[in-house]
Amino acid sequence: MNRNIGRLRERLAPLGVSLRPHLKTAKSVEVARAVMTTPQGPATVSTLKEAQFFADAGINDIIYAVGIAPWKLAKVIELRKRGVNLAVVLDTIEQAQAVAAASRGAGDAIPALIEIDCDGHRSGVLPGDKDRLIAIGKALVEGGELRGVLTHAGGSYSARGAEALARCAEQERRSVVDAAAILREAGLPCPVVSVGSTPTAHNAADLSGVTEVRAGVFVFFDLVMAGVGICQIDDIAISVLATVIGHQREKGWILVDAGWMAMSQDRGTAKQEINQGYGVVCDSSGRPYDDLILADANQEHGIIMVRPGSQKSLPDLKIGDRVRILPNHACATGAQHRSYHVVHGASDIVEAEWQRFGGW
Known part of the structure; x- marks a missing residue:
């Protein structure tokens, strides 16, 4: 485990990005402390129960990286009132409006990242869908905080070979960098540009324009990752x-x-x-x-x-x-x-x- 963590840290260091590890793999405070850069984070989680569990352990810089449901915003606000810098993820105008309304009601601008669909694997806004991207951003800032854009190259799990994996990593990077540029040109803030999957994190040659990398299973690795060729x-x-x-x-x-x-x-x-x-x-x-x-x-x-x-x-x-x-x-x-x-x-x-x- 320690060797795996050191390997990714060494790989990312010259690329000028920070590591925001996904803690959903281990769901353990001890593992979290081993992989994070500070005892407070940064970190990524996949459930609000994880957010609460890790907040109880003193981790206070967290992205909840699953699309937000409006009824969960009360829990988000509760955690933020405890001093947790908890950000959410969304990809629709409806979600953005819900975050903005909840922010106004709580007197606290809830930070959110717009999810970008970099490879058709799951959810997110297509990076070229300029109108939708700007509309979500504008709806969000009517009370909430637009913290940036985020994507996950889930399609990389199906790639084989160093060249294919490098292409996935570049496609992932380009999608969020382009989306960030669209938002900034529209006068909207986009301080965070976040990418993350274990295969792309280990194969990216260039992360220009990216601010952070999220990856999780690299801590332990498994047979699927060995089959992709990311580990032995x-x-x-x-x-x-x-x-x-x-x-x-x-x-x-x-x-x-x-x-x-x-x-x-x-x-x-x-x-x-x-x-x-x-x-x-x-x-x-x-x-x-x-x-x-x-x-x-x-x-x-x-x-x-x-x-x-x-x-x-x-x-x-x-x-x-x-x-x-x-x-x-x-x-x-x-x-x-x-x-x-x-x-x-x-x-x-x-x-x-x-x-x-x-x-x-």
Whole structure:
């Protein structure tokens, strides 16, 4: 984990941008303190429960990076009254009008960033939709604060190869820089230009005009990121420790006490070149076995098999032996658990237990 954090910091330093890490992956105060540049932030969250949880820990520079629903503005105002510099995200005139009205009612200009759709992956205003962009900005400043523009290159998760990833990063950058220019030319403020995805953060060659980068899963990495080519298997810092509880030798199965409740049902690698099932199986020190995956899962039972088409053999794992299983999606697997047991490298000595939280 520490190596992953250091790697991204070193990469961004010469590009002249700040790191505003997304804390939704770990949902842990200890991890947040390890990855943020100061104990107070800056940080990104995906739920208002996260915002409150991290605010309680003294983190007070936060972007809630999911489109705001008007009924949630009361909670935003409550947190801001506590001294939290909490900004919201929106992409419609209706949302902007709601933020402006709530700001006037509270006597507090709620800051908001306009989300830009850089690649058609999800939500946001198209960067070339000048009229809509300006209309949202004008509606927002009638009481609220236009803090800037923000985008997320979700399409980069489907890119393969350094050239394709670099193109995604440049497309992401260009979309928000162009949108910021439109707002400024219309006489509207745009101090923050925010981009962020783990693949583009690791492949951007130029971040001119960008003020900050948001990324989250880079802290732990996972098999999806390895499949994209952003990390190696050895970089994955999160695993589920499971115990062998049975064999079905005629079927080529080893049974463990980690099913989809432990791993999550995220099968993100199923669409990639290498399908990793529910996870890659390692020995207790974290060293992967050759072509061994958690091929299937029930609620609390996991079925370990040799990867289909492989000529490798099952390892001689006895009842009670421990294995570590690397997840497809660190965020989803982490969400199944209440804490992290922290070890150093291949050691099995638990040095700390870090609490995490879930829910909304």
